Amino acid sequence: MILAGGVGSRVGADRPKQFVEVLEKPILAYTIELFQNMQEVDSIAVVCHKEWISYLTEMIEKYHLSKVEWIVPGGETFQKSVLNGVRFLEKKLALEDMVLVHYGAAPFTSKRIIQDAIQVCKEHRMSVSCTPCYQLMGTNDEDRTSCKWVDRDQYIQIASPQCFQMSYIKEIYDRAEQKNIIDTTEPHVTSLMYALGEVIYQSYGDQTNIKITTKEDIFLFEGYALAKARQTEQEH
Template identity: 70%
Template sequence: MVLAGGNGTRVGADCPKQFVKVLGKPVLVYTIEIFQNHPEVDVVEVVCHKDWIDSLQEMIRKYHLTKVKWVVAGGENFQKSVLNGLERLKKEINLEDYVLIHYGASPFTSDKIVTDVIRVTKEKGSAVTSTPCYQLMGSNDIDGTSRSWVDRDQYIQIASPYGFQFSYLCDIYERAEQKGLIETTDPHTTSLMYALGDTVYQAYGDQTNIKITTKEDLKLFEGYTLLKQK
């Protein structure tokens, strides 16, 4: 499930960041190609901004994204978009199947990361790509100050893809809706897991696997793409 329903205004572009072109190709295409080319991924569902579905369909044809089988309109926020995607998948796949959730603006992800998320998901029932915190960390206090040192070894950085056995993913959102967490929890599936008291299992991650959020991230991805081509 590739989530491409957001506006991504912080990149300062005139279109959602997942549709910004890098070296002539939309970011979203780079992202979908990660799964298009991965041998363990069978089918791709894209949850797309409703105003950009026609553009997405054109991209699917142009770039031969043959694994994209379902396109679903996004919701008003992250959690609603995931729920829209889940409702479609409930009609199409089995509860024993495995589902990865990935951000449309996360094109840095590698085959190694996807493979390990799938491995851990099959072993544990769920997994997230996670990276140790390598930078020094401190508290973020008032008026631009930091007064406390934070032990970076006590924390991890979490990124997508997130992997789930489908039955467990449905269960997360059912319990979250029952407890009224959908509207009050940060916009990530892992945030719901923490709020529900569930265990988050770690799979391989690295510092390259970032989500494009700013103009600088777009420049980083352009350089990263040129390096891979070279």
Template identity: 60%
Template sequence: MVTVIILAGGVGSRVGAGRPKQFVEVLGKPVLAYTIEIFQNNPQIDAIEVVCHKKWKEYLTGMIEQYGLSKVKWIADGGDTFQDSVMGGINNLKDKIKPDDYVMIQYGAAPFTSDKIVNDVIRVMKDKGSAITATPCYQLLGSNDENATSKTWVDRDKYIQIACPYGFRFDYLLNVYKRAKEKGLIEKVEPYTTSLMYALGDRLYQAYGDQTNIKITTKEDLALFEGYVLLQQRKMKL
């Protein structure tokens, strides 16, 4: 069984729309609905859990019904931080799925993710026990030095860009957070599951990623996604 945890617990909105970015509407539909549909329409996905801010749970329930998002089986309460939300989502699943089932983690405001990315994360996590979406660094990289200068060239081939979705066997994901909590890492490292894995010395296995798989953060990202949706709609009509 493959379950997707979609994180929609944030309340901040740098896009300036007066609501969390995952609930901003693009062509009349919330960004979060587009994100959920990626997994709703993928035959390899069995169930979806949405981790949502308490103030938006009623809105979310209506959205799920409106767009026929039948794979959404559970809604969990979001936390104050990324890690709180992930742990809330994990804990809510403990009595609902098996240790040897698989769990993916996705941002609610990441609606660009393609089936190619999802399918490769599933392939790698089933083979290795975990997977991250990894994109090569295509542009020239350099150091960020004082007074807005750059003095050192960085070999981009030695680095990757990491994005969601991540994928894990459920018992391994539980173990990551158990060990991180025992070592006091939850509040100390950058707030991502992958950051905890690095801090614990675990190996991260790479799955396919590409430059279109961005997370919406700014007004420009919203405009880019609107253009992307219009392009997809045009292709369907051809």
């Protein structure tokens, strides 16, 4: 499930960040290709901003993204977009099937990250790509001050893909709806898990696996895409 329902206003572009073009190609196309090229992935559902569905359809055809089987309209919030995807897929998949949930604006993910997410999910019914905190950390206090050191080894950075057995993610959203916490618990599936007292099982992540949030991230990905293209040319 590729999530492409957001606006991404912090990028400051004239379109949602997942549709910003890097080297004349939408970021979302790079992201979908990661899963298109994975043998372990059978089908792809894209949860898309309603106003961009026709653009997405053209993009899928242009870049031959044949594993995209379903397009689901996004919701008003991240949680409601995921919920739309879950409610759609529960009618299409078996309860024992696995669903990778990934951000459309996270094109840095690697084959190793996806494969480990699947492997850990097989063992625990769920997994989340996590990265250790490598930078020094401190508190963020008033007036741009920091008054207390924070032990970075006590924390992790949570990213995507997040992998779930279909029965598990369905159960999470069923319980969240029963407790009426979907509207108040943002921004991710993991937020709901914490709120419900669930344990998160970590899969492999690294410092390159970031989600594009700012203009600087787009420039970073452009350099990454150029390096990948050069590597491909050398291999052939």
